[in-house]
Amino acid sequence: MKIVACIKYSLDASEIKVDAASKQLLLDDVPRKVGNIDKNVLETAVTLGKAAGATVHGLTFGPAKAKESFREAMAFGLEDVTLIEDPLDGAGGPSVTAAVLAEAIKKIGEVDVVVCGEVSDDGFTYQVPPRLAERLGMPQISYVRQVELEGDQLVAERELDDSSQSVKAGLPAVVTVTEETNTPRRPTLMDALKAKKKPVHLWQVDADLGLDKKELAQKATLEQIATEGVVINRKQQMVAGDDPAAIANQLIDLLVKENVITANGGA
């Protein structure tokens, strides 16, 4: 039995800046790393793996230069990480990612559980896990708060907007986790040392997965024609005073001037 943890070398979206004059998104200097949500992915994957006596394998689609970035992920207890080099450099979008990951999961073989984050740190589309499940013909258990293997079934609690659901599904299945699903472990020095010996395999979509690069490019269903940064234009005025009462009254005066409130009594 194998468990696959899908992770992503992502832009650190909190570091994205916008040039106020041109409204351009400044992406060139934004650092990249394995995503924050991926720690939750790895935690669930290795916990399920331990309970079932399964091996856990990292899988990722991205640039070849990410190869050295998986040490910490490996230290969660992965057997290996397979990095499939993205020939489209991220331009393919969710349909291409799902197609590539699905082929890789078939090639890895005997995969019973695929664990993904509900959403990536940078792409933020929520599309890849359900597309992957559909492509693989698997059920999807999204947004789990708890998930366990009971025999050959996954039993989970999952969270929707207005309700939570107790669900079960046979294997194989796709599971998506949220930042609330678990508290990721902090790998120890021993874990890190053991992880050093574990391999990162670099696969190519054509040579290793038998996918045609041109056909893959045609699977990109969205053509980006423009981007624009959101410029925040707030007054940023500090309201200070000698004591809280002075500050509160000054704030009320300002909000009266803004026409959002009226005050019938003076300070």
Add this chain to the structure above:
Amino acid sequence: MSILLFSENENVARELAAKARTVADTQGLSVAMALLGETAPAGSDFAAWGVDTVYSVQNSLLSAFNPEVYTDALAAVIEQAGPNLVLVGATKAGLEVASRVSERLNLGCASWCVDFDLDAAENSVTARCMIFSGQGTATYKVRTQPALATVSPGVFEAVEAPARDVNVVSVEADIKTPRMTVVQENEKMAAGRRLQDAPVIVDVGMGVKEREDLAMLEELAALLNGQTACTRPVSSDRDWFPEWLGLSGAQLSPDLCFAIGISGAIQHVIGIRDSKIIVAINNDPDSGMFMQSDYNINADLYDIVPVLIEAIKTRAVTLA
């Protein structure tokens, strides 16, 4: 030639219907809605929604929400209706179904659509979408026919449309027994008044320490006919509220928002950034919220909020 909409959430479905009606009228298209459930709908229930046709799939498996079952049903409606564009509400359930349907029918899906252009003559759809958790927008041409887009709750405004006759079409869908079964569904405690309708929001962050401190924040909100709301961890870790604000939660545009003890992460701020005026209260002088607010108070919220409440009472402050 039509715009088809689907949301399992009635409020969101009405928002999508109103926007679809406006665009359809300029392009000579009709508006269709997918209704997936256990029972047959009456067209008269939707007379004021602005939809021309309701495509109804009835099946006992459509009782609890299950992405596999809903995918079978929505895919069947799309194939029968043959729309130019499918709009799906970006609820958690909607995101699952929209993605799965897109994969099955080989459709492009524009996530977090905030506006779109549909040219029926050219048969083209471009969608403007939020990217990087709302720090930017991207405009995409959707290469597939139909195009699909997911739209967050509150992006479009629900409006009452002139009464019209609604045609109900029953769709036969091949719904397979799902491999994930819903054993039990637990409704969350209902939020009170809709947050979207509150003119003032008191937004609670992790800087608020104890649950009983909510009482003073609720008092502040009530004095201005407002509501309290919160960030993701206040809801998901502490469980003080049934829902949160932000990209993965509700997005509001009140006249006045108090951001209390909030760090200012974009994933949250997107839920309040369309407020007319934002007041930030934070004891951290470097709080990121201060760069995204109009009036900033760098002080302990426990010193300021009680005094502010007293001042509001003393000066008989009301909403303008």
